Amino acid sequence: MKNNENKINELNLACIFGFFMNYHRKEKGWSLENMGNELFLSYSTIRRIENGEFLPEKKERDHIAQLFGYDSFLDNPFQIEEYNRQILIIRQEQTFRNNQRLFKKIRSFLNVRALKASYFFPQYLLLQFYENVMNSKEMNSLLRSLEIILPYLYCFSKEQQAIVYDLMGSAYLNNNYFVQAIDCFQKAAQQNGIDLLAHIHLAMAYQYLKRDHECFNELNFCKQLLFQCGSVYRMFQISQIEALVRAERGELGLAKKILLNLYKEAGRLKDDYLINNLLNNLAYVFFISEDYLNAILYSKEAMRKSYKHIDSVLYLYIVYSYFKTDQLDEMNNAIQDCGQEPLETHIQFLIPGIKAWSEKNYKQAEEKFYIAYCESKLRKETDWKVWILNWYHVKFEDNLNFCF
Structure with a gap:
């Protein structure tokens, strides 16, 4: 034996x-x-x-x-078991959103170049890949790294294979390639069925594609896994995903109740990241509820307590909400405020489109909405395409012209 x-x-x-x-x-x-x-x-x-x-x-x-x-x-096979244990600790740091410790642990390995010429070599590449995905490196670069790793997946443990697939899925998700992201997250879950992050990310991808039944199944499984790790942040994340799915299904009252309770609890914990995240989601849910006064309130509060950078969609919520409540002076002030901000491309055209619409300059509004529609289609942002059509009661014909 x-x-x-x-x-x-x-x-x-x-x-x-x-x-x-x-x-x-x-x-x-x-x-x-x-x-x-x-x-x-x-x-x-x-x-x-x-x-x-x-x-x-x-x-x-x-x-x-x-x-x-x-x-x-380096002849170090006797150290590999301990190194592999450290990789699982790094994964745990991500689960608990301890990003500072996560990057510190990753760098503690990557700074020792001798480990790249050792039996730790596969894991060294994995940690490089980990760092690049977490830092949102350019997609083509990540795909090249993946092409190197995939043929040698048998050099990794099942848990490490799950990490590879989950990281790649996250990169796809961040770039709006939802189908590819789901495929990667499913493979991650197959390799390690109790990896909470893989299941949360899979639920997020299902949410983006409006696959509600599958999303709820994943969320229910995440709740079971949550008891094993006890991450407060992931509990908030799971609950917010559920609230957003319910809002998009028309269960707006329940969605607001979930988010408001979470917001109260995040305030008690004094967690700025959670507070800002919840404010963004509250602004969104009140906005799609057509409760425009609260949409303005939570959007402004989210901007005020911005954790890192202001989500440019908040400017859109504010501008459109002022427009719908006939506060045109406030709307124009808000448009001036966001004039110097680095807005997402489709929002750059939606906001002046709203202004043109408020001035009954429908031809100019049509041009702006058309460009915003094309940008949304290019970015695979299905919600924006639908919202542009619904908000302005515009019919989008097969010949790609707007007709009023």
Whole structure:
């Protein structure tokens, strides 16, 4: 039995070293033949090493690492179990929204370059990927990183595979690729069924696509998982998702009740991040309820207590709410206030469209709404396309012209 365990362990180490060698060979732009020439080995031997079929001796591993600019290949399999435990702690930091500690722990590994030339190599790439996703790196860059990792997923534990898929799903979600995000989150949940973040993110993606039944199923499962981790922040997040889904289903009274209770509790906890998040959601729910006075109230309060940056949709809520309540002087003041703000593209056109509409300049309003519609379509923001049509009672024909 012991010999069999040693054999399996050696096979795992061979796979990791093969991944290390394949990654750096491609990074150098070397072919298998080039690599073979450098090491005085045959093409087939290089391929066997990269496929994890053969683990070179320590001296040869060091020589290969030196070709790639390292002092040696660190022989540290005895540390991997503890390192893997640290990755789960990093995941826990994200679950509890301890981002400062999360990044500190990630950097504590990434700053030790020698770990990249060791049996920790797959996890080193995972932590690089983790940091890049959390910092909202450019999508194409993240996809390239994923292309490197995916063929070698067998080098990761099930829990780590779940993290890879969840991080990629988060990147897709942030860029409004909802179908791709759902696919990644589902794979994450398959690899680790008790990963709370994967299930929360899956619920969020279902919410964006108006798949209410699936969203509620995920939220109910999240509530069960919540007892195992006890994260107050995630409890707030789950409840807010539920409130937003209920609001969009027309259960506006219940949605307001949930959010107002959460807002009261967040105030008691003195958590600025939660307070700001809830104010944004309250502004949204009162806005779609056509309770425009409260929409203005909560939008302004959200701006006042902005945690990091002001969500530009709040300006739209305020401008349109003033328009609907015939407070045109206040509306024009609000438009001036947001004139210098970095608004999202479709909102940049919606606001002047509202102003033109208030002045009965329907031709100009039509032009602005049309551009806003196209921008929303480009960004896959389905809600905005629907709202633009509903708010202004505009018919959008197949020939892509507005008709009043």
